[in-house]
Amino acid sequence: MSQGASAVAQKSGESLLFLTDDQIRKGIEAMFFAYRGFTADPDRILDEHGYGRAHHRAIHFIHRSPGTTVNNLLSILGVTKQSLNRVLRALVEDGLVEARIGHRDKRERHLYLTEAGAALEQKLSDAQRERMRAAYRAAGPVAVAGFRQVLEAMMDPEMRRHFDGLSDSSR
Amino acid sequence: MSQGASAVAQKSGESLLFLTDDQIRKGIEAMFFAYRGFTADPDRILDEHGYGRAHHRAIHFIHRSPGTTVNNLLSILGVTKQSLNRVLRALVEDGLVEARIGHRDKRERHLYLTEAGAALEQKLSDAQRERMRAAYRAAGPVAVAGFRQVLEAMMDPEMRRHFDGLSDSSR
DNA sequence: TTGGAAAGTCAACAAGGCTGACATAAGATC
DNA sequence: GATCTTATGTCAGCCTTGTTGACTTTCCAA
Incomplete structure (x- = not known):
């Protein structure tokens, strides 16, 4: 475990990291x-x-932000509307997603999961959370905090905004 | 930053994590x-x-393990040989990768980067390392160690073996 | 020596990205 | 009211990168 120590020197508030290319x-x-x-x-x-x-x-992301518009989803996912539309159409046709026309602005479609959609979401996120939970448990609480810090620092500023935005809306 | 503390209790060797589904x-x-x-x-x-x-x-991965065989690369990348072959063929045709027929076993191709290939690898990894280094610097050494721990715990055992294997071969 | 396994190649297909062009509806502006 | 802009949807066509299936070449072992 030569990488464990990460060749780190921490000194009175200022922290110096000696990170070799190989470690990165x-x-x-x-x-x-x-x-x-x-x-x-x-x-x-x-x-x-x-x-x-x-x-x-x-x-x-529809589960996370029920009622979100297609445009908003587009900017979160970072794909073209044509690409998203193909996927969304399939989900609507299969009855997993409902697209309601907006009240204030009738051009907008607000997206919601149907019961069937919510059931699949549950199944998917259960599986994914299971692994995350196991990894978190194995690594420990301090590691988890570090994990999150590095990931956030790795995001593009725009993605970071979306990420933070999701936090706020869920609380 | 309500997630910062991660609702953690640590107690005499045994650490309890109270992780809500939302935090995960x-x-x-x-x-x-x-x-x-x-x-x-x-x-x-x-x-x-x-x-x-x-x-x-x-x-x-060719840069990382020069002389690796196609089959070995296959198991690291986790794609079919047909899929990898298409990519590899392009790289060989463009003079970035050299595929030498094995001495002992003439069925095998041992893969090496040419000078041009090594130059592109350098360019790519410089860019990627730049961001990683910035993220590491922003998050600090403790966070980096945690980051790595969680990622390793998240891997499938087989991927974990490949990951560890690469460490050994580079030292 | 022969049959099976392993390495690689060719062909064809699918998912999911992309661009471009265009249609529709509705809000916004003049 | 006419026009501009925005939000969305759709058609057509392309690319990358995955897939499976069928095939050749090479090697090894019974």
Whole structure:
């Protein structure tokens, strides 16, 4: 475990990190391998239902922000409307998502999960949370806090805004 | 920052984590948004060269384990040989990767980066390391250690083996 | 020596990105 | 009211990168 110490010197408020390229490379590889594990469980479930990761992302964020508009979802997911539309159409046709025309602005569609949609969301997030919970438990509370800090520092500012925005809306 | 403390109790060796589904969900979303940032910089460079993420992955791991066989690369990347072959063929044709027929076993191809390949690898990993380094610096050494611990705990056991394997071979 | 396993190639298909062009409806502005 | 802009949807077509299936070449072991 030569990387454990991370060659760190901390000194009176100012912290110096001596990070070799190799140590950073290990972090990059860890992200790569961990992301595979991160998506593995939902992927299996989605496959059984004939959906892909794109559907999962849509379902996740509709669940997270019920009544969100297509445009808002677009900017969160960072894809084109044509790409999202294909996915959304399938979910609406299959009765997992409901698109209600807006009251104030009738151009907008507000997206909601149906009961069936919420059930799939539950199934997917149960599987994903299970793994996250196990990882959190294995790594311990201090590690979890660090994990979150590094991830947040890694985001683009715009993504960071979306991320923070979701926090606020859920509390 | 209500999530900062993570509702943690630590007690004489045994640590109890009270993690709500919502807190775990935040972790899941952090992974999603952070991974986007993680790949953003290399993606831009790859695009200029007419390559995709698949090429990046191949280049990365060939650089990491020079002389690796196609089969070994296959199990690291977790794709089919047909899928990898397409990418590899492009890289060989463009003179970034050299595939040498094995001495002992002529069925095997041992993969090496050419000078041009190594140059692109450098460019890509410089960009990616830049962001990682910034994130590490922003989050601090303790956070970095935690980050790595959680990521490792999140991997599938098989991925974990590949991950550890790469460490050994580089030292 | 022969049959199976392993490495790699070719062909065809699917998911899910993308761009571009265009339609519709509705809010906003002049 | 006419016009501009915005939000959304749709069609067509392309690319990357995954997949499966069928095939060749090579090696090894019975």
